[in-house]
Amino acid sequence: MSKREFKVWRGDAAGGKFVSYPVDVEEGMVVLDAIHQIQRQQAPDLACRWNCKAAKCGSCSAEVNGKPRLMCKTRLDSLPDGEPVTVHPMRSFPIMRDLVTDVAWNYTVNRKIPPFTPKKDTQWLMQQEDVDRVQEFRKCIECFLCQNVCHVVREHDKKDHFAGPRFFVRIASLEMHPLDSLDRIPLLKKEAGLGLCNITKCCTEVCPEEIHITDNAIIPMKERVVDRYYDPVQIVIRKLTGKDKKD
C-alpha cells in the first residue's frame, strides 16, 4: 500500500481553498474511493454527492486535476504519479458546500423542452434503423459534465440564453424521433441559443457515456436550423410550395 496526497477543495458559496489529505492507495482505486476514505478517516464533514459508484447515476461529477470527470470512473492509476491529485467542484454551477454544486439550472432548462408528443393515431411500430440514432442519446446519465465544461456557460456565463449540450442532445433525440410530431427548431434557434455553440467539442471530450454530442446531435440540429432560417433556396421553395413545416 502506498500513500498519495489529495488536495480537495473545501468551502462554500462564500469561498474556500484546497486542503491536503494523505490517502492510502490500493490497486484499482478510483477518486471516489479516496474521497470516501477521507470522509471515513479524516474529514467526516466533507460534502460530496454520489449514488451508484458505477458511472451510471451521474452524481459524482467534479474536476480531477482540472479535468471534468466522474470521480467514480477516474482510476488513480490513470493520473500522473508523484504529484498530488486535485479535486475541485464543477466550476460552472453555484457551490453549495465542498464538492457539491447546485445544478438546478439544468432542470429549469429541461422543463422548458416540450416532451415527446406522438402523432395522432400512431402505429407503435419502429424499425431498428430508426431507433439506433436516438438510442445513442438515451445513454445520457445527466452528469452535467458537458454543461459544466462548455465555455458558453463556463466562460461566457450565458445560462439565460443557452440550453447547453446536454439539452441539445435531448432536443435532437426528440427531433429525430420518427413518431414525434412537434417542431422544436424555433426553440433551438431562439430560446435554446444553438447559435451560441461554436462547435469546439469540449462537451464531446468530457462525456463519460461517449455520446458524440457535437457530431451527432449539435451539428445535425444546426443543419436543420440552416434549412429553416438561413438556406435561401430552401426558404424560397417552402414559400412557393406553401410547405412551411418540418419534413
Added chain:
Amino acid sequence: MSDTSLASASASGGPHGLGATDRRDSWWLGPMLVFLGLVAFGVYSTWAAWTGTDYLLQSHGAYYLSPFYSPDVKDLFGIAPPFSFAFLILWIPLGFRATCYYYRKSYYRAFFLDPVACAVGEPKGRTYRGETAFPFILQNMHRYFFYLATIVLLFLWFDALRAFFFTGPGGHLQFGMGVGSIIMLLNVIALSAFSMGCNSFRHLIGGKMDCFSCSGAARTRYKLWKGVSVFNLRHQEWAWISLFSVGLTDLYIRLCCMGIIHDVRIF
C-alpha cells in the same frame, strides 16, 4: 425567470482569465500544432498561388497541373486577370474549409482562444456571440461552399486522370504512369474523402430525415447516410491529410517545373 429565458439560478460561470486552469497536462500542445499547421499552409499556399508560374509540368510528355491552379481558366476560357488566376478559384476551397465544422473548431480554439482548450480560461472582457452574429453567422452558408467545392473537385479528378496520359513521340496520348500521376491521384482521393465526410453533406444526403424506413427512397438515403457517416467519423483526419496532400502535390509539380527534382516515369 421570464418565460423566454432558460434559467433563473444564480450563475457561477464567468471569465477566468486566459490560461487559468487546474489542468496539468499539455493542453496547449494541440492548439499550438493547429496554429503552426494552418499558418504554414496559409503562407505556402498564398505564395504558391501568387507566383502564377511553375504550376504546370509538361516535360517528357507529362501533363501535371497543380491543384492550386485547377481548373486552368486561362487555358480553358482564356481568362487572364492582371493577377495570378489561381485566386479566381481558390476562394472556393478556402471558403469550404473556412466554414467546415471541423476547421471552425480548430481555429476558434487555436486562433481565437475561444476556448483555447477545454476547462482552460479565456481572455477577459470579450463579448461573446458565438455563431449568432456577423461574421460567424455566415458559417451557416457552409453547404453552398460544399456545392461549389464539389465542382472544383470534379476538375481535380479530371486532372488526376489526365496525369496518367502522356504525349508520345507522334503527338498521341498514351496511358502511362509517373510518380506525379500517383501523387495527383492520392491527393484527389484524400480531397474526396474529406468532402465525403462533410457534415452538411451528411445532413442533406439523409440526416435531415426523421424516418429512415418510411419509403424506398428513404431506405436508399439511409444507406448513403451510413456511408457518409463513416467518412464523417474521420473528418478531422481527412481534413489534415488532404490539406497536406494538396500542398505537397503543388510542391512536387513546382519543384519539377523548376528543375530541382525530376519526375520519374514508371511506365
